[in-house]
Amino acid sequence: MLKFFNKNKINKTEDTDEELLQKYCDSGDSEYFGLLFNRYTPLIYGVCLKYLQNEDRAQDAVMEIFENLMLKITGYEIKVFKTWLYSVVKNHCFHILKENKRELVVDFDSNIMESEPVLTLLSEDTDIERENILNKCLELLPEPQRIAVNLFFYEDLSYAEIVDSTGYHLKSVKSYIQNGKRNLKNCIENRTKDE
Amino acid sequence: MNLLDYIKGNRKGKNARKIELEAMADPFLTDAIEGFDTVKGDHVQNISQLQTRITALSSHARKKKQTIGLRITAAAIALIALLSGYFILMNHRSTMLSAHETEMAYINIYAPEEYIDRKRAELAEIDEIYPVNINTLVEIENLHEVIKPFAPMLVYVPENKTEKPNDSDLRTPVSKIANHDLYAVASEATNNMQDDAEIDAVQKDQSNILSDANISASSRNKNLASKQISDNKKMISGKVVDENGEPIIGASIKLKNSNTGTMTDMNGNYSLQVDANSPEISASYIGFETVDIPNAQSHQDIAMKESRLALNEVVVLGYGTQRKSSITGSVSSVKEKSLSEFYTDKSKTQKKETTTPKPSVSNKEYEKYLKDNLIKPLISECSDKKGKVMLEFSVDTSGNPHDIKVIKGICNAFDNEAIRLIKEGPKWIYGTQRVKIEVEF
Numbered sequence: 065m066l067k068f069f070n071k072n073k074i075n076k077t078e079d080t081d082e083e084l085l086q087k088y089c090d091s092g093d094s095e096y097f098g099l100l101f102n103r104y105t106p107l108i109y110g111v112c113l114k115y116l117q118n119e120d121r122a123q124d125a126v127m128e129i130f131e132n133l134m135l136k137i138t139g140y141e142i143k144v145f146k147t148w149l150y151s152v153v154k155n156h157c158f159h160i161l162k163e164n165k166r167e168l169v170v171d172f173d174s175n176i177m178e179s180e181p182v183l184t185l186l187s188e189d190t191d192i193e194r195e196n197i198l199n200k201c202l203e204l205l206p207e208p209q210r211i212a213v214n215l216f217f218y219e220d221l222s223y224a225e226i227v228d229s230t231g232y233h234l235k236s237v238k239s240y241i242q243n244g245k246r247n248l249k250n251c252i253e254n255r256t257k258d259e
Numbered sequence: 260m261n262l263l264d265y266i267k268g269n270r271k272g273k274n275a276r277k278i279e280l281e282a283m284a285d286p287f288l289t290d291a292i293e294g295f296d297t298v299k300g301d302h303v304q305n306i307s308q309l310q311t312r313i314t315a316l317s318s319h320a321r322k323k324k325q326t327i328g329l330r331i332t333a334a335a336i337a338l339i340a341l342l343s344g345y346f347i348l349m350n351h352r353s354t355m356l357s358a359h360e361t362e363m364a365y366i367n368i369y370a371p372e373e374y375i376d377r378k379r380a381e382l383a384e385i386d387e388i389y390p391v392n393i394n395t396l397v398e399i400e401n402l403h404e405v406i407k408p409f410a411p412m413l414v415y416v417p418e419n420k421t422e423k424p425n426d427s428d429l430r431t432p433v434s435k436i437a438n439h440d441l442y443a444v445a446s447e448a449t450n451n452m453q454d455d456a457e458i459d460a461v462q463k464d465q466s467n468i469l470s471d472a473n474i475s476a477s478s479r480n481k482n483l484a485s486k487q488i489s490d491n492k493k494m495i496s497g498k499v500v501d502e503n504g505e506p507i508i509g510a511s512i513k514l515k516n517s518n519t520g521t522m523t524d525m526n527g528n529y530s531l532q533v534d535a536n537s538p539e540i541s542a543s544y545i546g547f548e549t550v551d552i553p554n555a556q557s558h559q560d561i562a563m564k565e566s567r568l569a570l571n572e573v574v575v576l577g578y579g580t581q582r583k584s585s586i587t588g589s590v591s592s593v594k595e596k597s598l599s600e601f602y603t604d605k606s607k608t609q610k611k612e613t614t615t616p617k618p619s620v621s622n623k624e625y626e627k628y629l630k631d632n633l634i635k636p637l638i639s640e641c642s643d644k645k646g647k648v649m650l651e652f653s654v655d656t657s658g659n660p661h662d663i664k665v666i667k668g669i670c671n672a673f674d675n676e677a678i679r680l681i682k683e684g685p686k687w688i689y690g691t692q693r694v695k696i697e698v699e700f
Binding site for chain 2: 094095096097098099101102105106107108109110111112113114115117118119122123126127130131134146147149150154216220221222223224225228
């Protein structure tokens, strides 16, 4: 009986997601699952807000996802918890939207993730050659894009600060940076091919 | 950095930028931020509430298991306590049983303690004031209110006159005033005793109850008996024993062609008055085979043999059965002999099960048989017909299909050909269900 009360203090932050999940699957102790889930509650809530556009519905959705997963998660083979969880949340939201027969908001912009190489290029100086190409391509960028990219990646300003600095709208800042990155990537690839 | 801060609106500074940078590679984060930015509300508070609920739910589930464990333990302890209590109480034996075992002819009848004490005190007072001797005995006027009279239950006829018990053994006040003809016993106790007595009588098919009052009655009977002996009757007495020589108590000795009978006593002894000319008696006892004695001697001992059948006497009602001991009404028992026929026919009362017949060859082989042996009739009415004929038939115990019916036919000739195939085909393994089969043309 005492073991009910003298359970080892569960370490909240040291385990990886996958370790914590394994502990839950092994012991069946729902406290592990609660801890794991709560790491992502803000993100889950945010995504639900985005798709359901309603606080109450988003909150209900979060709790539904929690209860469903607590029961079913032990049956899955999950490699990376975060990405798996993300698709689960999205699917749940789509399911709700379909049931209510509302329009599905399809985003063409925001989910285009840039590939890693460009980001690393922009954050580190790898070698002179590549740096030169990069500089060249930067010059070729349209001005707003160049400015935005420069402020974000070289001046380390946040979107809001860039807005303050340039006067561009927030959405514009985001799209300048995104397009700028894409253009840079293409430009660099072309030039790297040539040489 | 705290995403929450960013959500709150802290969009400037290195930490904010860090999150934005992270979001570029993390679609999950991007979507979440978009959600927070497009919908109004106190997100940080909502998030906090959600997290609290989740924490509560995940530890509640664990606690549930805990309380369930505790509840089960509590229930188990309660059950054990109940059972022990019951068994402890069961050690209390009825006076009937203890009387039976100590072979006392008398059974103590109990009245409530306080009542007895009260009455004793009252009588003691009376005794002081009016010392009792026969001459000064005063009838208690409201005695009938206090103690209800009852008719003596005469079932037991003792062979020997037994001793009267001490006054102290019988706790009823009646013993002190019992010199006159009031067959009375303490009312409350009596009722219970009577009920118990009836049940017991049924249980053992006898009654060993004897009250103070009955002795005088029975002694009267005896006088009666001796008087009647002179009218061409004789007394038969003896002992009834079992195969081991042990006396059988409560065996029923009946006079043939008469309603009279008696029971054997504690020692297995009985005595019965019979007609001197036809002294036919029979001895019966549940669990034993009845013994008929056409010409009983004056001293007739009887040995009885145990019967094969179980001793649990069963009363068969219309719709069910009830153990005799649980009935408080009157009961007549079914003679063992008529039951014996019922028991031997057990084999016939098997439950009917439905089984599916199967071909004696494999299904594949049967289908092959159908294909190979099909002779397609070339009759004009069927010339361009094709399809499947569906038949239904039963299989008899020799494995032959019979009662073949066409469920779905094509044309007469095809149907008949299908029937022929089934009839002449391999045998089937018997089953109770009807078989459905298709023959393709």
